[in-house]
Amino acid sequence: MKLRCGARELDLSLPRVMGILNVTPDSFSDGGRFHALDAALRHAEQMLQDGAELIDIGGESTRPGAAQVGEQEELERVVPVVEAIAARLDVCISIDTSSPAVMSASAAAGAHLLNDVRSLTRPGALAAAAATGLPVCLMHMNGEPQVMQEAPHYDQPIEEAVLQQLQDSIERCEQAGIARERLLIDPGFGFGKNDRHNYRLLNRLEYLQQLQLPLLTGLSRKRMIGAATGNPIAAERLQGSVSGAVICAMKGARIIRVHDVRETVDAMNVLHATLKEGYV
Numbered sequence: 001m002k003l004r005c006g007a008r009e010l011d012l013s014l015p016r017v018m019g020i021l022n023v024t025p026d027s028f029s030d031g032g033r034f035h036a037l038d039a040a041l042r043h044a045e046q047m048l049q050d051g052a053e054l055i056d057i058g059g060e061s062t063r064p065g066a067a068q069v070g071e072q073e074e075l076e077r078v079v080p081v082v083e084a085i086a087a088r089l090d091v092c093i094s095i096d097t098s099s100p101a102v103m104s105a106s107a108a109a110g111a112h113l114l115n116d117v118r119s120l121t122r123p124g125a126l127a128a129a130a131a132t133g134l135p136v137c138l139m140h141m142n143g144e145p146q147v148m149q150e151a152p153h154y155d156q157p158i159e160e161a162v163l164q165q166l167q168d169s170i171e172r173c174e175q176a177g178i179a180r181e182r183l184l185i186d187p188g189f190g191f192g193k194n195d196r197h198n199y200r201l202l203n204r205l206e207y208l209q210q211l212q213l214p215l216l217t218g219l220s221r222k223r224m225i226g227a228a229t230g231n232p233i234a235a236e237r238l239q240g241s242v243s244g245a246v247i248c249a250m251k252g253a254r255i256i257r258v259h260d261v262r263e264t265v266d267a268m269n270v271l272h273a274t275l276k277e278g279y280v
């Protein structure tokens with residue numbers, strides 16, 4: 001499996017690390033300190049040095065209960081950051097947005113991957129994504145961030161519900177002219193799921209391999225980690241997050257979306273050595 005990222009191709013036969021770059025005032029774990037362009041650029045450079053091969057830039061916080069952000073505000077937050085990183089760093093740039101205008105502007109500014117937690121359901125998003133020609137990550141979400149964690153409920157096993165919604169999203173994309181080869185999938189840990197749902201989904205992550213598309217996962221510093229480790233503070237969930245990253249990678253995830261790049265890259269290198277049977 002390969003992922004085209006501009007002039008480069010990412011070989012997805014081994015798990016790759018995607019560093020999170022929140023450019024929101026209220027990001028759920030960075031304390032929103034990366035709102036300034038220069039701070040964002042320094043953070044991106046650090047994650048690249050630490051071994052991240054993709055950077056996911058997000059201007060809208062989609063954590064549970066987060067307020068929606070206006071399109072103009074989101075554009076002003078992310079486009080300058082995409083431009084600055086595209087101009088200075090050799091890295092695969094992902095844009096975490098549901099807004100068609102932000103998708104188009106970010107693609108024009110140099111983004112290589114569209115990461116939409118709402119799977120192109122906003123009006124105009126399918127057409128905008130198709131027009132960019134970029135790969136698209138489709139993610140399962142139950143409800144909207146404002147209400148998704150109130151009382152998540154499923155009439156079927158979570159892995160079946162996630163598979164079904166992802167299949168529906170894939171079909172919508174194909175009908176809109178987005179070839180299946182351009183798609184990635186993601187179970188959406190924490191998006192309308194309680195801790196039981198999240199851990200059953202993690203336990204059965206291989207179930208999604210039947211879609212035969214690159215799998216991206218993001219459980220870094222999320223509530224499910226804190227629930228298992230008894231740690232209420234998101235920024236202190238490092239060990240649990242790295243453990244979750246290894247489990248995802250061993251169960252087929254090829255892009256791991258994380259806050260703590262250096263530590264996760266070390267864990268992925270141990271996995272790489274194992275998958276390649278050491279360096280002999």
Ligand SMILES: Nc1nc2[nH]c(SCCc3ccc(S(N)(=O)=O)cc3)nc2c(=O)[nH]1
Pocket residue numbers: 028061062063064096115116117137139149186188189190191216217218219221222223224257
């Ligand atoms: N593809 C992809 N993109 C993502 N963007 C985000 S932002 C995180 C929003 C959030 C924060 C915290 C909780 S919680 N209540 O579980 O701690 C849920 C969602 N995440 C993901 C993810 O996974 N995939």
